[in-house]
Amino acid sequence: MDIRYLGHSSYQIKTKTGTIVCDPFTSKDPQLGLKFPRGIVADVVTISHDHADHNGVVGVEGQPFILKEPGEYEIKEINFFGIQSFHDEKEGQERGMNTIFLIEAEGISVCHLGDLGHTLTSDQVNELNEVDILMIPVGGTYTLDAKKATEVVNQIEPKIVIPMHYQDGDAQLSLANVELFYQEMGKEKKEALDKLSIKESDLVEEEPQIVLLNKRN
Template structure:
């Protein structure tokens, strides 16, 4: 099973002929969205940076609401959460997605802006691969991202929504997240192949993906 990063919060997860794409974006954010074809697209947050579903080919099923879904043998769960805190004038809704794909358990936090509640944490359950935002201005910052990681205890951590070349979003750097995590051996790779038998048993591992645009 192969994971590729396409910028911001957009990833493709592919196994055989089944492809899942998360949070495709509009090019108005300054990044070039590649041509992708998918069976399923998940949308976590209603903004141009997360919900440009029409740019993905293949007439995919689009999931953008809390609930449980199953297609092509893949189980999806959308969990209601918030992009910002109760202190803000208007709380904006976010959807956390868990994806059980051929025995690998993924969790994409979308534009999550707070730590998880006990109820959300219970719904998320065990996670093998966590896609975690660390951009500060549009989601949690690096320190809060670390707190969420400590809540979930995933085996693999893949950061997203940090500043990349070309982006016009006001985002924190990847280096800030890696420093807070005290992550080592994080040389970016073009793609990451996930195998159940090779997942770390004890400690979480941070994997940094180059944008495959």
Template sequence: MAEVQFLGHSCFRLRGRDGTIVCDPYHRSIGLDIGRPTATIVTVSHHHPDHDNAAAIRPLRERVFVVDGPGEYEIGGVLITGVRTFHDQVKGAERGFNTVYIIHLDDLVFCHLGDLGHELTTGQLEEIGSNVDVLFVPVGGGETIGSALASNVISQIEPRFVIPMHYAMGQTNFDPPLAPLEKFISEMGLKEYTAEDKFVINANALPADEEQTRIVILRPVNG
């Protein structure tokens, strides 16, 4: 069983028996305050203040292990695979690279897309795999994918659960500004929703593969 909390923007904390992971911690210069969350592992999708503030994370053990780029990592029973992607639709020519992370925690598979800027290639999808339980997907547009492309990427990956991120939450230095969550909600045809403080998922109680992907909306909490 693992617990997911949304710390704002594209930052999540995953807690399980094998470790605690914080994905894409941001600097308060973006207009949000991440607090001082604790973790054993930090993943960084790319180097920008709204995604790479590993210094804000306090260690749960002797130190925080920072995963920064493509490759395979095994840290204290947590298996992480970083897949190279791009921050734009022209193979990185405008904004460079982005790393998608697949995190195996407590018999569950999480996928954090970072600032993905394009639909995924066949090779990237093969690296990600076909058994993603929870997908963290950017939906606000700007320098990453917006709601329409997010919907396409969700269809490519076919996860059991989707948690949107990287949408308008009062961030102050984004040009163009990010789109609101409601645009993605409309794109996905979701009629109503209730935001939760956390999402608890159990590998022994997952929906069947043939069931429709479920959208989970998390309310940001202070780390």
């Protein structure tokens, strides 16, 4: 499995049977101010919620299946589980709903939290079961900040944590730097990778390891 960072909260996941893009953003969103990379192809696109910085399907090539709603799906021998959550701490009253997606392929489970706005309930933790790789917002502003993100990591206990929704130097949106998340987690920041290439047998860490990925241009 190969994972690449496309910017903001968007990742491309390549498996042996298909390619997934999570939460592509719209290049024309003035609030975000980022350009979605060209030439991104997918078989499946997951969308956590219908805001312009997370639902830019138009930028993804390949006529992909679009998954937005909670439920169970199987596409290209990949299992998807959509879990209902909220974009805020007031059960969606401020910013609406958010769908968490758990993706299972090649014996690896990847969880993309979208714009989760709260710590998880016990039912949500049970639905997620065992997560190998967690993609989690950490920069605050409409979603989890570093402290809340650390609480969620401790709830889920993944093997690998990939931060998203933080200030990467290009976004116009006011977000916190990823360093604050490292501080809350008590981890030393390591050099970012261009992509994460991983197989099931690699997942042996007992404590969550943070993996930072360079944005694809």
